[in-house]
Amino acid sequence: MADETRLIRAGGAPRALAKTVGPPIQKGSTVLLPDAAALYDDEHYVTYGRQGLSAHDALREALAVLEGAVGVSLYPSGLAALTGAMLAVLKTGDEVLVTDAIYKPTRRFCDHLLKRFGVKTTYFDPRTAPQALVAGASDKVRMIVMESPGSLSLEMQDMAQVAALAKDRKILTVADNTWGAGLLYKPLDHGVDLSVQALTKYVGGHSDVFMGSAAARDPALVRALTDGVHHMGWSVAPEDAYQMLRGLRTLPLRLARHGESGLAIARGLAVQPEVASVIHPALPGAADHELWARDYSGPCGLFSFVLKPGPEAAVEAFLDALELFGLGFSWGGFESLAIHCDPQLKTRKFKRDYGGPLIRLHIGLEDPQDLMADLRAALSVYARAVG
Ligand SMILES: Cc1ncc(COP(=O)(O)O)c(C=O)c1O
Numbered sequence: 001m002a003d004e005t006r007l008i009r010a011g012g013a014p015r016a017l018a019k020t021v022g023p024p025i026q027k028g029s030t031v032l033l034p035d036a037a038a039l040y041d042d043e044h045y046v047t048y049g050r051q052g053l054s055a056h057d058a059l060r061e062a063l064a065v066l067e068g069a070v071g072v073s074l075y076p077s078g079l080a081a082l083t084g085a086m087l088a089v090l091k092t093g094d095e096v097l098v099t100d101a102i103y104k105p106t107r108r109f110c111d112h113l114l115k116r117f118g119v120k121t122t123y124f125d126p127r128t129a130p131q132a133l134v135a136g137a138s139d140k141v142r143m144i145v146m147e148s149p150g151s152l153s154l155e156m157q158d159m160a161q162v163a164a165l166a167k168d169r170k171i172l173t174v175a176d177n178t179w180g181a182g183l184l185y186k187p188l189d190h191g192v193d194l195s196v197q198a199l200t201k202y203v204g205g206h207s208d209v210f211m212g213s214a215a216a217r218d219p220a221l222v223r224a225l226t227d228g229v230h231h232m233g234w235s236v237a238p239e240d241a242y243q244m245l246r247g248l249r250t251l252p253l254r255l256a257r258h259g260e261s262g263l264a265i266a267r268g269l270a271v272q273p274e275v276a277s278v279i280h281p282a283l284p285g286a287a288d289h290e291l292w293a294r295d296y297s298g299p300c301g302l303f304s305f306v307l308k309p310g311p312e313a314a315v316e317a318f319l320d321a322l323e324l325f326g327l328g329f330s331w332g333g334f335e336s337l338a339i340h341c342d343p344q345l346k347t348r349k350f351k352r353d354y355g356g357p358l359i360r361l362h363i364g365l366e367d368p369q370d371l372m373a374d375l376r377a378a379l380s381v382y383a384r385a386v387g
Helices: 003-009 036-040 054-067 078-089 103-118 130-134 159-168 220-234 238-270 289-295 314-323 368-386
Strands: 072-074 093-100 120-124 141-147 172-176 194-198 212-216 275-279 302-306 337-340 357-360
Touching: 054 072, 054 120, 054 212, 072 078, 072 093, 072 220, 078 103, 078 141, 078 172, 078 212, 078 220, 103 120, 103 238, 130 159, 141 159, 159 172, 194 220, 212 220, 238 275, 238 368, 314 337, 314 357, 314 368
Parallel strands: 093 120, 093 141, 141 172, 172 194
Antiparallel strands: 072 212, 194 212, 275 302, 302 357, 337 357
């Protein structure tokens, strides 16, 4: 044969793969089928790489173990997982109830794309009692979307009770469980139908890979999620799936440290003269503490606090004085981050007076005493700027 042909045939798949601790990062759009009959046998064969190969299978399997799920679908981002879970089951004419504390881009999806396709969204106060929430749902409501704790203001919903009441009305429940990371809280164990998380945050843990997952127990829902991914044509890179699997191995250890340090800093902030209040559900006496203590096995590193009232310029001076906290819109990585939340709260339907500027912190894996010293120094800059 000529070189052209020999070079195309040479160096194909190796005979047998050596066994390593992690799965092989198998790359491929084309999948070669063993015989002609297999070409159209989607029941028994992966026929195209977009369906996912070895690293994707391994990650889906590990996430199913973590979530107590029958099936898990992967998405190119956490936002895509949320929108994907909704698109998988909603149809024109349906209505959805969504917590007012939802991640803002999810709200954008509801207000624009879902609306365009004839699905109506009604936002509910995150602290609405479950009975009132479900009793107030019209017969067109097909889904209730919760995020608990909300990722800025940390209000919680009793997701177990909402799920139980919604089931009686044949309404599906969805949890954005990025705060619980599938470890601190397990939505499916509490009767929630669809557990969604941005793996981008704690599972990835290094602020460098995007991915999301949606997990379900009901085989019909698992099928709907899988079909939704196929219909939309979403796929994730095998290297990224491998990275997420690697993140899962150390998730419990990292989360324990994030949570411990976060709680220590929350306690430290609560006694600072410039701080009006700390919003952290794991703090005894916090508004949602009893609900949190009932359902969660520990905290993560994300919480907020309220500065005593001061002008915008003083809030900016506080943030700019931080040396160890990056200013950035994410969380779940090894590094500490801070943002000012007030501009984002303006889009909410139910405005709440927190009593001063709301600051969100993500506590990373640095030494908590160093972080506290950094916060104390920035708080004294705030005090001077307020005057
Ligand atoms: C609560 C919550 N859900 C979902 C997402 C979306 O994740 P991604 O950035 O992977 O789309 C985020 C991102 O900040 C988030 O905070």
